[in-house]
Amino acid sequence: MEQYGAKTERKARVMEKLDLPVDLVTDLPRIEMTGDREFYMEHHRGILSYSTETVDINGGALMIRLTGQNLQLVAMTESELRVAGVIEKMELMR
Numbered sequence: 001m002e003q004y005g006a007k008t009e010r011k012a013r014v015m016e017k018l019d020l021p022v023d024l025v026t027d028l029p030r031i032e033m034t035g036d037r038e039f040y041m042e043h044h045r046g047i048l049s050y051s052t053e054t055v056d057i058n059g060g061a062l063m064i065r066l067t068g069q070n071l072q073l074v075a076m077t078e079s080e081l082r083v084a085g086v087i088e089k090m091e092l093m094r
Contacts, residue, residue: 029059031090039066039083039090047073047081055083065091 030042041057041064048056048063052071057064071085 029062029064031064033087033090036068036087037084039087040080041082042080044079044081047076052085057081061094063093065089065093067091 029044032040034040041059043060045058045060048058050056050073053067053069055066055071055073057066066083066087067089069086069088071083071087073081074084075082
């Protein structure tokens with residue numbers, strides 16, 4: 001996985017100063033959760049591993065690990081994905 005580089009950090013600081021959403025320019029993952037039942041992510045770079053208890057997602061600079069019960073990949077496109085089930089833990093790893 002690539003590291004969060006100096007160029008990306010500079011872009012993020014400029015976007016903050018302009019009061020614009022950082023994810024528009026930096027390709028950082030955008031994550032939404034609906035309670036503990038649904039996970040949505042934009043700007044993913046693929047599924048690294050998948051089971052009904054654990055889903056590892058490549059987010060570029062981050063790996064996102066979802067842990068829970070009855071996890072299901074309910075939708076996935078080139079840049080977006082949605083996981084449903086009982087989500088017990090979400091970890092962000094560099």
